[in-house]
Amino acid sequence: MTPAPSQRHYGMDWLRIGAFILLIFYHVGYSFTPWGYQTPTRGVVWWAEIPLLGMSAWRLALLFAISGYASAALLNRDKGDTAAFGWSRLKRLGIPLAFGLIVVVPPQPYMGLVNSGYEHGYLYYFVHDAFSFRQIRYEYVPRVMHLWFVIHLLAYTLVLCLGLLVIPARARAALRRGFERIFASPALIPLGIALVFLVRSKVPYGWTDMHDLLQDRAAHLHYGGMFLFGFLLRNSEALRVTIARQWPWAALVAVVAFGWVAYDLWLYPGNTPTPPAWRQPLVFAKSAESFAAVIALFGIADRYWNFNHPWRQTLSEAVFPVYIAHQTIMVLVMYPIRNWGLTALPEFLILCGSVAIGSWLFYLIGREVGPLRPLIGLKRHKTHRMPRPVSP
Template sequence: MSQALNKAGSLEHGKSKAIKTRYHALDALRVIAFGILILYHIGMYYVLEWGWHIKSEQPQAWLQDIMILSNQWRMSLLFLISSMVLTVLLTRIRVNLISYFKHAFVLVGQRTQRLLIPLLFGMFVIVAPQVYIEWTVNGTIDRSFFQFYLEYINPNTQWLKERQSDIGLLTWNHLWFLPYLWVYSLILIVLFPLLAQVGKLPLNFAVFSVLTCTAMLVVWLMLKSRYPTTHDLLNDWYSHAKYMLVMLVGAVVILRPTLWLAFVRWRYISLVVALTMYLLIIADRHDVFGPVGTWMEESWWFRIFVGYVVVVNHWAWLAAVLGFGIRYLSKPYSWVRYLNGGILPYYMMHQTIIVVAAYSLHSIGLPIGLQFVVILSLTLAGCAVTYELAKTNVVSRVLFGLKVRAQVNKSKPFLATQVQASPLSGTKKAV
């Protein structure tokens, strides 16, 4: 293993030194992805039929078609970007295996601090109002928030047994992304010395896309119906297989710079394929093709065909978003730099603010358009205030997952400097 790693690190471009390139497109796409998440969760308040913590008295059926556009890939995009960012960090660790795992152990500690502490804080403090409002609106409880909260944080509570998990009434709701990302990050860190060898494989974009979609299809066929999404971590096997596969794909893309550039070249084709698959899915939802569900039960080959439509839709949107992002967002922006630093506070607070705002406006009777604008404005303002307050002291920074001090890794790169053409300028830059 050590010899293989040394070979991977022996490639040099003349006498050039490794340069730590900032992948500005990833920063921008991460901000945009969380922006989509905020809009999506506001949409969940209004969309017809889909259950959520609180629902509008003016449900909108047309929203389903709009929200389906992103609901099959929006979370995958977040895991993909997280994997790419983590892989960039891992490529900067020294070649020696012992040194790698020494630095990786430090990285695990940093990830634990920035993901699990905010998770616990969020479960005990931020999520509680969501649960209280949901159960109040649907008639499950008729108590003050203080009475509810004492039972909510009590792991031995005897209240509402049917709604308890192994830790009582305590839940993470929308914060499920944090423990999932923590687990997947640990797996990626352990596997990275092996994944580093992938950088030497002759993968072009077409072959890589076919392999990725085939792997996604196997996951979809084997696990989708057997393990429906639960977000409970221990039994959510379809989600684990799907998102861990996306994490591995993200690592390979960073390890193969030619793939990174290929997303730009294939961006229009990816977009056309994505739109085509999306339109097929929407047409099926409106029964254009007839009893597709029955045909899937009767024919294994038809089920495979439907599975390919689903997974190609998933992959093509990820590829299109990455391609256009790399092409047009590969430079620093002040708004990205600011918002990228506040991703976790925004993520942690947004859904609670949406639920509280929607509940507060529920009986006022505002026109739906104005109500949406008010909820969105309150959400963004509340998240911005939270971020500014979170930056004020060490305790709040830790609770909201912000950096406490500069976490700089000064070690030599784990992989060799590789030169790629910039899709913007055509010049060479080191990665």
């Protein structure tokens, strides 16, 4: 990978933008699978699981790894001042998290309650029930919904800051050198896969990915480990060179592993359990897909996407506001279209278009209103405007 530690890696920006775009398609497509969702639409599309399983093993690991990479870049910008970095991240993540939990998320469980026969209007629900910390029909309120990712990311960031403050500089340097010797080598891909497999299969009490900060014991090892991997990658020239050399092999491993996952789905579709004898091979295939896909995408981002463009800064800035708004918009649109008599494809297109347009408007409006900017994850002062179209 080419940039010096002081330079911005545009490829990682494009990778982050693409990852969150895929997340929108993933959440919309989830409604058409038998895995279940709060507000099912037209019904199950038998093949919808296949592309989603092509993303589910690595999408969250990728997002946390990118977040770790960006955190290291921000710490470099703050000249290694851990306190300044921690305070900055606490504001940039904590303020929109509080705004999202109080304002953006409550309509989602409300729509679930309406679907189960809840008779009160939204104002009554918001004042009396939304933050009552109790079970109402089939919904426990309040809910964090998709903002669990921000909670986990903020927790990992604060733990990182604590480690940087507590661990002596000499010990941190030794740990970094040990990390480079182990991972910046031919062992990168097999070792990473093995570690993910151990976390997914051998941690006491089993794999837990409940999107709950207090319950996700094994998931913290996986996602927190990928966050740390991305953090260390940002300033490791040796690891960047290793990824640049090995990413084609990682891409091949990820494709082959996904083939096994898709074959298992073909044999045991929907909620049909995989036989016990085949569960460990399936877990290994998902582990291989998870780590190898992240390495492959890092390498692709560096090889092909490390270029600037007039839209990059705007799209990169829009990612966080779009993420905050997208799932609530999706849930609000799901209900009125369920009884239109449409088939799955029109519903899917309507949901994708509604989420894209609604989330983009959420960003455009919020960025122009000064007091709203910190609430949706933007800097208090505008740094740029949308690029004007360039005539041919």
